[in-house]
Amino acid sequence: MNANKYLNKCVLVTLYDGSKHQGVFKLSGVEFTTHRVYYEVHGGGEVFHLPAEEIESIRLVTMN
Numbered sequence: 001m002n003a004n005k006y007l008n009k010c011v012l013v014t015l016y017d018g019s020k021h022q023g024v025f026k027l028s029g030v031e032f033t034t035h036r037v038y039y040e041v042h043g044g045g046e047v048f049h050l051p052a053e054e055i056e057s058i059r060l061v062t063m064n
Contacts (some may be wrong), residue, residue: 003039006058013041013050014057021048022061 004027011025023043028050030037037052 001055001058003037003052003055003058006060010061011041012059012061013039013048013055014059015050015054016056017054021050023048025058 003025006025007027009025010023012020012022013025014020021041021043023041023046026040026042028038028040039050039052039055041048041050
């Protein structure tokens with residue numbers, strides 16, 4: 001999945017554990033020793049930090 005195409009857009013992110021996070025999708029950073037990529041979802045006054053390998057799906061949504 002190319003998550004980078006969703007950067008700075010309103011999305012609904014579903015993780016493999018079943019949890020869902022809605023908000024603006026941003027790149028958080030890359031851990032260079034392990035090459036793990038992290039993303040953030042900014043929504044509802046909260047910021048969720050998500051490792052790329054835990055993301056099952058990303059869907060574009062409109063914010064109310």
